[in-house]
Amino acid sequence: MEITFRIRRYNPEGGNKKPFWQEYTLKDVEETNRVLEMLHRVKWEQDGTLSFRRSCSSGICGSDAMRINGRNMLACKVLVRDVVRGPKNTIQVEPILGLPVLKDLIVDMEPFFAHYREVMPYFINNDPLPADGRERLQSQEDRAIFDDTTNCILCAACTTSCPSFWANGKYVGPAAIVQAHRFIFDSRDQGWKDRLSILSEPNGVWRCRTIYNCTPACPRHIEVTRAIGEVKLAIQRGKREGIIDPESIPAKFHE
Ligand code: SF4
Ligand code: F3S
Ligand code: FES
Numbered sequence: 001m002e003i004t005f006r007i008r009r010y011n012p013e014g015g016n017k018k019p020f021w022q023e024y025t026l027k028d029v030e031e032t033n034r035v036l037e038m039l040h041r042v043k044w045e046q047d048g049t050l051s052f053r054r055s056c057s058s059g060i061c062g063s064d065a066m067r068i069n070g071r072n073m074l075a076c077k078v079l080v081r082d083v084v085r086g087p088k089n090t091i092q093v094e095p096i097l098g099l100p101v102l103k104d105l106i107v108d109m110e111p112f113f114a115h116y117r118e119v120m121p122y123f124i125n126n127d128p129l130p131a132d133g134r135e136r137l138q139s140q141e142d143r144a145i146f147d148d149t150t151n152c153i154l155c156a157a158c159t160t161s162c163p164s165f166w167a168n169g170k171y172v173g174p175a176a177i178v179q180a181h182r183f184i185f186d187s188r189d190q191g192w193k194d195r196l197s198i199l200s201e202p203n204g205v206w207r208c209r210t211i212y213n214c215t216p217a218c219p220r221h222i223e224v225t226r227a228i229g230e231v232k233l234a235i236q237r238g239k240r241e242g243i244i245d246p247e248s249i250p251a252k253f254h255e
Contacts, residue, residue, distance in 0.1 A: 003090070004024070005042055006022075007023075007093045008104070026038055031080050035075040035091060051105065052064065065096050067096055072096055099111060099112060107160075115159075116175065121176075124190050149185075152178050157218060162174055162213055174228060178222060180195045180199060181230060
């Protein structure tokens, strides 16, 4: 089949300093081709200036999240037949929203990763290792509690589909909460109080208004809104039981 790509272009260093739409026609496209492969064909066969991120082409690295026909997806996981529209078999592609566009489909991910770092996304346990030198053991039931949120690949599809994040980029965003959830609910981790304190501050979980764009946007099928709800409940429980002391919130999160 023949398809038409309608792609949002932007190059602040080129002659045209404003974003604009550009169309490309591709022939001999199989309906089972992936959108990422077709973007490669545009770049390699027609326009080498087209810029986008990709690495694994297998839904693992999380680098090619983009807005395809108005919805966030990984271009490497989407088949042409599932997104072509209209008489010209059109596929519209834009950069994800809410982060500064650097060029074409490439956004500046630093604000996203800054929020990720805020939640201390690493294992904390200062106790000595077990005497037998083995790893810190955990029951299968305890592991299952955060199994879903271990699947996050930090693609940003959830955070950049969230209207609360579009309205206020200081909101830590669903991806950072998913990452925090993975450690907060790990029975071996000792940093959960700090993480709950961080997420109880004004730009933490309470900026989530349960709009639910994030869950269908997740290419790993993580129940993002559910994870956020579980963190909200943990904060409420922590406050009720006097575990979370508002004064314990690190000063850098007060602004
Ligand atoms: Fe991507 Fe899903 Fe992780 Fe959000 S939760 S960053 S959508 S993998
Ligand atoms: Fe945003 Fe998802 Fe909450 S879309 S408002 S983080 S449920
Ligand atoms: Fe790695 Fe798509 S290129 S997830």
